[in-house]
Structures are given as C-alpha cells and as structure tokens.
Amino acid sequence: MTKPSLPQGTRDFDTATVHRRNYIFNTIKNVFELYGFQPLETPAMENLETLMGKYGEEGDKLIFKILNNGLDEPKKIDKTKEGFAKLLEGKSSKDITERALRYDLTIPFARYIAMHYNQLTLPFKRYQLQPVWRADRPQKGRYREFYQCDADVVGSRSLLNELELVAIYATVFKNLNLPVEIRINNRKILAALAARCGGAGKMTDIAIAIDKLDKVGLEKVEEALKERGLTEEQVSLIRQFLEITGTNDEKLAALKTILAGNVTGLEGLNELEYITRQTVANIQAATLVIDPTLARGLNYYTGTIFEVKALNVQMGSIGGGGRYDDLTGLFGVPGVPGVGISFGVDRIYDVLTEINGFPADVYAGTKLLFFNLGVNEAMKAFELMQRLRHRGIAAELYHEAAKFDKQFKYADKKGIPYIAILGTRELETGTIVIKKLQTGEQTQVTFADLENYTF
Amino acid sequence: MTKPSLPQGTRDFDTATVHRRNYIFNTIKNVFELYGFQPLETPAMENLETLMGKYGEEGDKLIFKILNNGLDEPKKIDKTKEGFAKLLEGKSSKDITERALRYDLTIPFARYIAMHYNQLTLPFKRYQLQPVWRADRPQKGRYREFYQCDADVVGSRSLLNELELVAIYATVFKNLNLPVEIRINNRKILAALAARCGGAGKMTDIAIAIDKLDKVGLEKVEEALKERGLTEEQVSLIRQFLEITGTNDEKLAALKTILAGNVTGLEGLNELEYITRQTVANIQAATLVIDPTLARGLNYYTGTIFEVKALNVQMGSIGGGGRYDDLTGLFGVPGVPGVGISFGVDRIYDVLTEINGFPADVYAGTKLLFFNLGVNEAMKAFELMQRLRHRGIAAELYHEAAKFDKQFKYADKKGIPYIAILGTRELETGTIVIKKLQTGEQTQVTFADLENYTF
Numbered sequence: 077m078t079k080p081s082l083p084q085g086t087r088d089f090d091t092a093t094v095h096r097r098n099y100i101f102n103t104i105k106n107v108f109e110l111y112g113f114q115p116l117e118t119p120a121m122e123n124l125e126t127l128m129g130k131y132g133e134e135g136d137k138l139i140f141k142i143l144n145n146g147l148d149e150p151k152k153i154d155k156t157k158e159g160f161a162k163l164l165e166g167k168s169s170k171d172i173t174e175r176a177l178r179y180d181l182t183i184p185f186a187r188y189i190a191m192h193y194n195q196l197t198l199p200f201k202r203y204q205l206q207p208v209w210r211a212d213r214p215q216k217g218r219y220r221e222f223y224q225c226d227a228d229v230v231g232s233r234s235l236l237n238e239l240e241l242v243a244i245y246a247t248v249f250k251n252l253n254l255p256v257e258i259r260i261n262n263r264k265i266l267a268a269l270a271a272r273c274g275g276a277g278k279m280t281d282i283a284i285a286i287d288k289l290d291k292v293g294l295e296k297v298e299e300a301l302k303e304r305g306l307t308e309e310q311v312s313l314i315r316q317f318l319e320i321t322g323t324n325d326e327k328l329a330a331l332k333t334i335l336a337g338n339v340t341g342l343e344g345l346n347e348l349e350y351i352t353r354q355t356v357a358n359i360q361a362a363t364l365v366i367d368p369t370l371a372r373g374l375n376y377y378t379g380t381i382f383e384v385k386a387l388n389v390q391m392g393s394i395g396g397g398g399r400y401d402d403l404t405g406l407f408g409v410p411g412v413p414g415v416g417i418s419f420g421v422d423r424i425y426d427v428l429t430e431i432n433g434f435p436a437d438v439y440a441g442t443k444l445l446f447f448n449l450g451v452n453e454a455m456k457a458f459e460l461m462q463r464l465r466h467r468g469i470a471a472e473l474y475h476e477a478a479k480f481d482k483q484f485k486y487a488d489k490k491g492i493p494y495i496a497i498l499g500t501r502e503l504e505t506g507t508i509v510i511k512k513l514q515t516g517e518q519t520q521v522t523f524a525d526l527e528n529y530t531f
Numbered sequence: 532m533t534k535p536s537l538p539q540g541t542r543d544f545d546t547a548t549v550h551r552r553n554y555i556f557n558t559i560k561n562v563f564e565l566y567g568f569q570p571l572e573t574p575a576m577e578n579l580e581t582l583m584g585k586y587g588e589e590g591d592k593l594i595f596k597i598l599n600n601g602l603d604e605p606k607k608i609d610k611t612k613e614g615f616a617k618l619l620e621g622k623s624s625k626d627i628t629e630r631a632l633r634y635d636l637t638i639p640f641a642r643y644i645a646m647h648y649n650q651l652t653l654p655f656k657r658y659q660l661q662p663v664w665r666a667d668r669p670q671k672g673r674y675r676e677f678y679q680c681d682a683d684v685v686g687s688r689s690l691l692n693e694l695e696l697v698a699i700y701a702t703v704f705k706n707l708n709l710p711v712e713i714r715i716n717n718r719k720i721l722a723a724l725a726a727r728c729g730g731a732g733k734m735t736d737i738a739i740a741i742d743k744l745d746k747v748g749l750e751k752v753e754e755a756l757k758e759r760g761l762t763e764e765q766v767s768l769i770r771q772f773l774e775i776t777g778t779n780d781e782k783l784a785a786l787k788t789i790l791a792g793n794v795t796g797l798e799g800l801n802e803l804e805y806i807t808r809q810t811v812a813n814i815q816a817a818t819l820v821i822d823p824t825l826a827r828g829l830n831y832y833t834g835t836i837f838e839v840k841a842l843n844v845q846m847g848s849i850g851g852g853g854r855y856d857d858l859t860g861l862f863g864v865p866g867v868p869g870v871g872i873s874f875g876v877d878r879i880y881d882v883l884t885e886i887n888g889f890p891a892d893v894y895a896g897t898k899l900l901f902f903n904l905g906v907n908e909a910m911k912a913f914e915l916m917q918r919l920r921h922r923g924i925a926a927e928l929y930h931e932a933a934k935f936d937k938q939f940k941y942a943d944k945k946g947i948p949y950i951a952i953l954g955t956r957e958l959e960t961g962t963i964v965i966k967k968l969q970t971g972e973q974t975q976v977t978f979a980d981l982e983n984y985t986f
Contacts, residue, residue, distance in 0.1 A: 079862075079863060080581055080642040080645045080646050080862040080863075081578060081581075081646070082574065082577075082578070082646075083574065083576045083577065083578055083629075083630050086574035086575075086576055087574060088571070088572065088573050088574070088643055089570075089571070089572040089573075090571065091569035091570055091571065091657075094570040094571070094572055095570070109895075109896075109925055110920045110923070110924075110925045110926070111920065111925070111927070112896075112897040112925060112926070112927035112945075114546035114896070115544075115546055115549040115550070116543065116544070116545065116546065116549070117543065117544040117549055118543050118544075119537065119538065119541035119542060119543070119676050120541075120575060120632075120662065120664070120676060121538045121541055121595075121664070121675070121676065122537075122538065123536060123537070123538050126535055126536075137600060138600075139600075140576075140597050140598070140600070141597070141598040141600070142595050142596070142597055142598065142632070143595070143596040143597065143598050143627065143628050145592060145593075145594075145595070145596070145666045172598065173598050174538075175538050177575075177597070187535040188543055190535045191535050191536070191537075197941060197944040197945055199930050202546075207575065209575070209576070211600045220576070221574050221575060221576065229930075232930040232931070234930040234931045236903075236909065236913070236928060236930050236931075237930060239913070243917065247920075354910075407534075407535045408534060408535075440564075441564075441569070442567040448691075454691065455809075458691070458694070462698065465565045465566065465702075468565070469565075470564055470565045470566070470567060471565070471567070472566070472567035473691060475654050475684075475687040475689040475691050475692060476687070476689045476691075486652060489652040490567075490652055
C-alpha cells in the first residue's frame with residue numbers, strides 16, 4: 077500500500093486557488109487580447125536538443141529530462157561499464173533521453189517562430205501562459221512546476237511596441253488593483269557605460285555587478301568591479317551612474333553628461349526619452365521610472381529593459397522583459413528582432429494574497445442548495461433546480477434524504493449562500509422556502525415564482 | 532545549428548486552435564460549475580510509485596518517466612554491468628527515475644482524495660481539465676500529449692449523481708450544438724449475465740468479448756467466448772442478450788427475462804430503469820439509450836456505465852464513464868465510492884471541425900486596425916486606440932508608417948474587420964475614417980464620436 081505524496085516542489089491547486097489563479101490569468105489574457113496579442117500553446121515536451129545549451133551550463137542541469145522507453149526507436153547502447161557510467165553521469169545521451177520538459181516559454185516560442193517563419197503575419201504578437209519545469213532545489217516561493225506568462229512582438233523594431241507593452245503592464249496592474257512601479261532602462265546605455273569603462277568586453281561584467289546592487293550594496297559592487305580589472309576612475313564613473321536620482325527628465329540629463337556623446341548611449345537615451353515622455357499610452361496609470369541600475373541578468377537583451385515591482389510589499393520583481401535582436405538565430409533563422417514582457421504570476425498571486433487583493437466574488441460557486449427531504453420532494457426539487465441552472469444559476473440538490481443538520485453543514489462548508497426547503501407541506505402547496513444563510517432571512521415562493529427569484 | 536522540430540506525437544496550438552479548444556473547454560466548465568462541480572489541478576509530475584501498477588502491464592510501459600538529475604538526493608547505484616543493464620531494461624529504479632508524467636486524471640485524483648480525505652466535504656464533486664502524457668505509438672488522432680476532462684462525485688452512492696451526470700452530458704452537447712446519443716448500461720447486469728454463464732469468474736472474459744462486438748462482429752465474439760470455455764447454451768444466452776432491440780422499456784423487459792431473477796441483475800435493472808425513466812433532468816435534450824452491449828474495458832466500474840457517441844459522424848466515443856466502488860483503496864483509504872464521466876475533448880474538437888460546428892465568433896480577435904501614417908498621426912491614433920481599448924474593443928496600431936498596401940495586408944491576414952485611417956487631413960479636421968473591409972463601407976467620424984462608434 078503506497079502512502080501517497082507529491083513530488084518535492086510541486087503543488088495541487090484546490091478550488092479556491094484555481095479560481096484565484098484564473099482571476100489573475102484572465103485579467104492578463106483579456107488585456108493581451110485587447111492589444112491584439114494572440115494565444116499560442118506549445119507542448120510540455122520538447123526535443124532535448126531544442127533546449128540544451130540555451131540556458132547556460134547551470135540551466136542545462138536544471139532541465140527535467142524524460143527517459144526513453146521501449147516504444148522509441150531502438151538505439152545502440154554502449155553496454156560497457158564505462159559506457160553506462162557516462163550515460164548516468166548527466167552527460168545525457170540519446171540512448172537514455174531525447175526529450176525534456178519545457179524550461180521556459182521563450183525557447184519553445186523561438187522554435188515555433190523558426191518552424192513557421194514564412195507563414196507568419198509580421199509583426200507577430202503572441203502571448204503564452206503555460207507551466208514550465210525546473211529541477212531547482214525547492215524552497216519557499218520556488219517550485220519545480222510553475223507558470224510563466226509571456227507576451228512578445230516579433231518582427232518589428234518600432235518603439236511603439238515598447239509603448240504598448242508598458243501600457244499593458246499599466247492596464248493589467250490597474251485592473252488587478254495592484255499598485256506597481258515599472259522600472260525602465262536601456263541596454264544601449266549600459267553598453268555606452270561599458271565603452272567608457274574599458275570597452276564592450278566589460279559589458280557583461282558591469283551588467284552582472286550592477287544586477288547585484290540591490291542585494292549586496294554599492295560597496296561590494298565596486299569591489300567586484302575592481303576585481304574584474306576596472307580602474308579607480310572607471311569605477312568612479314560607474315558610481316556616479318548608479319547614484320543618479322531625480323525625476324525621469326533629471327535622470328536623462330544626468331545620463332547624457334555621464335555618457336558624453338557616446339553614439340550608442342545617445343540612441344538608448346532617445347529611446348528612453350521617447351517612451352517615458354509619452355502621455356498618450358495611459359501608462360500614467362502606473363509609475364514609470366527610469367532606473368539606471370536596472371540591468372537584468374540575461375544577455376540577450378539589446379535595447380529597452382523592463383522590470384515591475386509591487387509597491388508597499390516586500391517581494392522581488394513581479395514582471396520583466398526587454399528588447400532582443402536575434403530570437404531565432406540559434407534555430408537557423410537569423411535577424412528576427414523582438415520585444416517582450418512577462419508576468420510573474422506566482423508572485424502576483426502571493427502579493428494579492430498578502431494585501432487581501434482578490435475580489436470577494438472571484439469564485440461564485442454554487443448559489444443554492446436544495447435540501448433533499450424524500451424521494452418525491454427530491455424529484456420536484458430536481459425539476460426546479462434544472463430550471464434555475466438553465467437560467468445560469470449554479471445549484472445543487474443534496475444527494476440523499478439526510479438529517480437537516482448534515483445538509484446545513486454541507487451548504488456551510490461549501491460556502492453556499494442560499495438553501496431551498498421543499499418538504500411534504502411545500503410539495504402540497506406548490507411552494508418552496510428560500511433561506512439566506514448569512515442573515516437567516518426566509519421567503520416562501522411558489523414554484524412558478526422561483527423562476528424569477530433574484531438571488 | 533539545430534533544425535527545430537517537435538517531439539513525435541506532440542502539437543503546437545496556434546491562435547485559431549487555442550480559441551476553438553477554449554470554446555469547448557469553457558462550454559464544459561460552465562456546465563460543471565452550474566452543477567456544483569469545482570475545479571482541481573494536480574501537477575504534471577507524480578511520484579513514479581503513485582502511478583506504477585495502476586494501469587496494467589501495458590499501461591506501465593506507456594508512462595513517461597523523468598530522469599533524476601544531480602540535484603536529487605544521491606542514491607546508491609549498482610555500478611556493475613548487470614546493475615546498469617537492469618536499470619536500462621525498463622525495470623526502472625529509483626536511481627534513474629523517481630517521477631513520471633501524469634498518465635490520466637483518475638489516479639492523481641485518487642491520490643489527492645487519499646491525501647485530503649479527512650478535510651473534504653462529502654460528497655466531493657470535482658472537475659479537472661488538464662493534459663496527460665502517454666508513450667503510445669503516435670498515429671492519426673492519437674497523441675503523446677492530450678487533454679482529459681473528467682468530472683467525478685466521490686463519497687455518495689445515490690443514483691441522483693448518475694442523473695446529474697447524464698444531465699451534464701445532455702446540457703454540454705446541447706450547448707455545443709452537437710447531436711449525440713448517450714448509451715447507458717450497468718455492470719451489475721453484465722455480472723448477472725456472467726453468473727448465468729458459469730459464474731463471476733467469467734465476467735471479465737465476457738466484458739472484454741462484448742467490448743469488441745462493434746469491431747469484430749457477433750460471430751467472432753461467439754468464437755472468442757467458446758475459446759474461453761463457454762458452453763453452446765451459455766453462448767446462446769449471450770447472443771440473445773446482445774441481440775436485444777427496441778425502446779428502452781422493451782429492452783428492460785427483455786433483460787428481465789434473460790437475467791431470470793438474478794438478484795444483482797435486478798438491482799442493475801432497477802438502477803437503469805430509475806435513470807432512463809426520469810423526465811425531470813432535461814436529459815431528453817439528448818437521446819438516452821440502453822445498450823446491453825456496452826461493457827467499457829476498465830475493470831473498476833461496478834454499476835452504471837456511460838458512453839457518448841456523436842450522431843451522423845464516423846467517430847469513436849466522445850465521452851464515457853461510470854460508477855466505481857473503491858477509488859482510493861490502493862492509497863490506503865478503502866471504501867470510497869464514486870461515479871464520474873469524461874469528455875473526449877480532442878475528438879469533440881475533430882467532430883466539430885468535421886461538421887463545421889464552431890460558432891463564427893468563437894474568436895473575436897482584433898476589431899480595428901489603426902493605420903500608421905506618420906509620427907504625429909500615429910500618436911493621435913494611439914490616443915484614440917487607448918480609449919477604444921478602455922471600452923473593451925480590441926484594437927491595434929500598425930507598428931510603422933508603411934505603405935497602405937502593407938497595412939491592408941496585415942489587417943487582411945489577421946482577419947481584422949475594420950480599419951481606421953488618420954492622415955494629415957484627418958488630423959487637421961479632427962476626424963477619422965472608419966472602413967469596414969468586408970463591404971468597403973466608409974464612415975467619417977469625429978474623434979469625439981469615435982468613443983461611441985458601434986463596430
């Protein structure tokens with residue numbers, strides 16, 4: 077007899093959780109569709125070679141690989157001891173595994189774009205909301221199965237897309253009643269800073285160091301940069317850069333001074349200015365803040381980068397994204413630019429839980445429980461219930477003629493707000509008693525009137 | 532460079548497909564909720580031991596197992612040649628794999644019930660709509676990743692549940708405008724037939740043989756039964772049974788004769804009669820037909836069994852289910868009865884495609900494309916577009932000031948019904964031209980009037 081349990085880092089979602097999660101999902105999806113984005117779904121499994129090598133060495137290790145089974149084509153297996161040892165040492169071979177679980181939504185999307193590039197209407201705007209799997213060590217707030225939620229525009233270099241994506245963030249969080257700050261920066265500005273600090277080769281070092289600013293503080297960042305060979309003067313320039321404050325316009329002016337006419341830097345500044353000075357995009361619904369310290373770890377961003385933080389709540393970023401130049405080069409279709417954002421739906425769930433931000437009616441549930449008071453009474457109740465359901469009112473009939481207590485308890489535990497009592501007397505008089513449990517208020521209505529009863 | 536492809540037996544779902552699938556999913560979910568069923572979601576991964584041994588020897592082989600990786604607890608590995616050979620021969624060991632992908636929704640549900648039995652409000656009515664994975668050889672209409680859609684009532688022996696489930700089938704297919712026949716039988720009747728043909732031990736043989744009736748015909752079924760040791764007389768009884776025709780009441784009468792007072796059989800007949808004679812459950816929306824030849828392969832059914840066939844279409848069953856006595860015994864919680872149904876959503880999709888049964892507006896998509904005719908014009912268009920989106924109208928602005936042709940083509944390919952033209956002249960006069968592409972009809976409206984324009 078197995079004592080049942082769940083794999084580490086995975087979760088069951090009960091009714092209340094499913095409905096609250098769907099509230100978040102639907103709010104986001106509705107906005108995506110208002111903005112002309114279209115859904116795409118890809119399979120949970122991808123060919124291993126589609127995924128491997130795309131997430132760095134660490135990422136590769138965290139990909140869940142699927143064991144081949146007897147029905148796959150037989151493969152030559154190196155049956156020596158050394159052969160087996162190699163197979164099992166994580167140097168995965170096609171003999172053991174050829175498929176893996178999706179690790180994010182970006183690579184499957186790139187794979188899809190590469191496979192269908194010639195049939196797509198560009199710019200291609202897709203959104204995708206699906207689970208991904210990572211063999212990370214589970215801990216609070218980090219799961220091995222979790223949802224990602226991405227929207228990308230592919231095949232356009234227009235900054236209008238950045239505007240749209242900022243507006244999407246603003247609208248979604250406004251609709252969720254969740255006050256946020258959208259932080260924005262531009263990789264070209266970071267590149268220009270790198271150029272002023274010893275060349276483009278320093279870009280990654282600088283980005284990674286800056287990325288850690290929040291966690292380790294300015295002093296440690298400076299130490300790390302010096303260790304990477306930056307001069308006192310260069311580190312001082314970076315310090316000035318990181319200490320920029322003020323309004324967006326003040327920050328733009330300060331950046332202009334520091335970047336001293338670097339052409340790429342000016343391009344980045346113009347882009348930032350274009351986006352942050354727009355008043356038309358309703359982006360004022362959220363606070364859009366230039367943050368020169370925003371770097372975002374992933375290397376493939378090349379222009380605007382975004383990050384969203386919930387205000388007044390202790391929580392990492394609940395959204396992020398940016399512009400990239402070459403989504404599908406790895407799959408043989410070079411030069412496909414794009415820009416995208418993602419929503420951290422699990423964290424948004426946690427924030428809304430913390431601030432008690434879910435609407436009370438996020439899950440309507442069953443409206444009315446018909447008590448079961450005998451065979452004939454139940455049959456009449458069934459008939460009346462079907463008419464209510466036909467009107468779109470969720471109703472149930474208790475499954476057996478149990479004691480009142482038991483039926484009350486069922487209604488109570490399921491949070492059903494109304495009960496309907498139809499006993500021998502009611503059957504004779506053609507009436508039914510409706511009781512609102514919260515107030516105890518009772519009404520007697522005829523069978524015919526029940527049709528139009530307002531719950 | 533990888534030439535990208537999909538694993539065999541898996542699919543990407545593009546926009547149109549996602550929306551058509553969601554139409555089916557939402558139609559079903561809405562009915563489930565009207566009937567008081569609540570959603571449950573379980574993780575894609577289960578512990579291997581939760582799944583193994585639950586689906587028969589063949590099923591075990593078709594379970595997709597997930598390779599352990601470095602982050603799992605280190606396990607003792609038998610590093611001899613024989614040890615490795617054993618590991619790779621499908622006798623999966625914890626050293627290689629401890630987790631697997633969900634093979635169906637029933638076992639994860641049973642696992643959930645067993646884990647939470649004491650906290651549940653009984654009867655517990657859950658529905659679940661999630662993908663499952665099977666390493667079946669892919670072929671037309673059979674995939675390695677596909678959705679299942681189940682509704683079960685657990686913890687009640689009341690026949691009212693059967694009535695409800697029949698009504699759910701009837702309502703869902705009525706809402707989908709898909710004419711179906713719901714076939715119904717009862718395992719107790721088959722058990723009684725077995726008892727009359729040499730005892731309960733023959734039950735499985737008979738059920739399997741009957742199950743093949745559709746495919747192989749009566750003659751082959753009789754041969755198979757004889758091979759299994761049934762006498763001429765017994766086979767003749769089964770023939771009579773299988774040849775029963777007429778109305779439901781005529782079938783009930785004929786069954787009564789054949790089962791000749793067998794107690795279990797009479798119980799089954801009473802249950803069948805109770806369900807098929809009800810007029811209150813709106814089940815007349817579908818055709819409910821007693822089918823004595825309905826056996827359903829799975830052994831765990833003990834009472835009513837269902838199957839749904841689409842009328843006028845060549846297609847296997849698009850739904851099925853039944854009553855079982857012991858859902859969670861395998862997980863240490865014995866005696867939990869239940870009854871459930873499932874919808875074959877992939878097949879329903881295929882049937883609706885074949886009969887052209889998807890509503891025209893299943894995917895609304897973008898309503899209006901604003902042409903992009905220059906920087907200032909685009910900014911004004913953006914502003915107007917935001918107001919429309921605020922009203923819930925999906926709109927887009929073409930991403931760059933391209934030639935008319937190109938913008939038209941985009942609208943056409945994306946199936947956008949209206950375009951909005953805002954050029955220099957319109958900007959000056961504060962108007963905008965709306966054109967309905969299907970008819971060519973054009974209207975000039977002021978910016979203010981656009982707010983109330985009916986698309």
